[in-house]
Amino acid sequence: MERDGFLELRGVASRYGATQVLTDIDLSIAKGEFVALLGSSGCGKTTLLRLLAGFIAPSAGEVKVRHRDVTHLPPDKRGMALVFQSYALWPHMTVAQNIGYGLKLKGVPRSEIAIRVAAMQSLLGLDGLEARKPSALSGGQRQRVALGRALAIDPEILLLDEPLSNLDARIRLTVRHELRALQKRLGITAIHVTHDREEAMVMADRIVILNAGKIAQQGTPEDVYNRPASAFVAAFMGAENVLFLNGAPQGDQFAIAAGPANAACSVPLLGRALAAGPVEARFRPEAARLFPADDVAVIGPGITFRGEVAAVSYPGGHWRHVAKLGDHEIMADAERAFEPGTPVAVFVPAEALFLFSSPQAASASPISRAPSGKVHA
């Protein structure tokens, strides 16, 4: 795999009129890599994809493929194919005509189109459907026709704009794996826009998380899930429980001060740049362990909060509890149900406790207070 220099974006910015949509996008994508662009609605994912495809020009920066500047090349000269969320199939054309459409535009001879279309149909499991119109296909089949049309022109780079979002949940799971397997088999470079975290996690080699038009973090699925670089990324990756604590670095540890719901404790710093003072602490409900208040099992480093169950529900597989810790509510899962009102301890292991020094932490009301400004280790 060419590690870098295959598809490069340098200092890319984009705006619609006075609205800045993308700022300072630097990305280097290797040949054969599957990159997911992940972010919430309106963060600029589609704009970035359209810019790569050549449908819009950046207001600053450059796009290069194999060191060649393609920033101002038209879409059909970039060796890229785009698959839309809506599939954008021609309703009056058959499956075969839709798949062959791009080849026909390129002036490829009919006999060659027929061979290529047949190859795409069998690659995508569409044999026998060539004479059907899109209206006589299932959502999953339509999606595959759209993919076939994109792949038929033999692009070096496949751009996918939420192509699975119109599929029902079960088919989506299958198509995710089919698409990923196909991309690997063809060795094609893919950039996949999605707002679905799990989809990005299971499909991509690398996830690029966008927040308000900027790259918030990029890394392997494991990196962004287990080592979020900011409170935003932690929250976006499911660490929705938030508490504000006080503490200070001490050697290779971060000493957390005692507060109304927790005793003083220490967690490894793990190279994190944390300043003394308030920190935003985030963790996932499934990472926390709930115990009866008088029967806490502390397994390794971490923090234990004391509180009481406010509500319990069963989403499947485990019981989800809302626990009240002082003035704050968090969610924590357990294998058994604790009745509302039960005093409980919530243990969060150190590796699942994401800490950030942030302006919000400084202005929020902390659950953990150093009584005399002093931090207890």
Ligand SMILES: Nc1ncnc2c1ncn2[C@@H]1O[C@H](COP(=O)(O)OP(=O)(O)OP(=O)(O)O)[C@@H](O)[C@H]1O
């Ligand atoms: N043609 C346009 N003119 C003006 N503003 C636009 C235009 N297209 C998009 N925008 C704005 O640019 C921002 C980014 O839009 P974009 O479609 O890239 O977001 P997105 O992350 O793909 O969102 P979604 O997940 O909802 O599709 C949004 O605030 C949107 O309203």
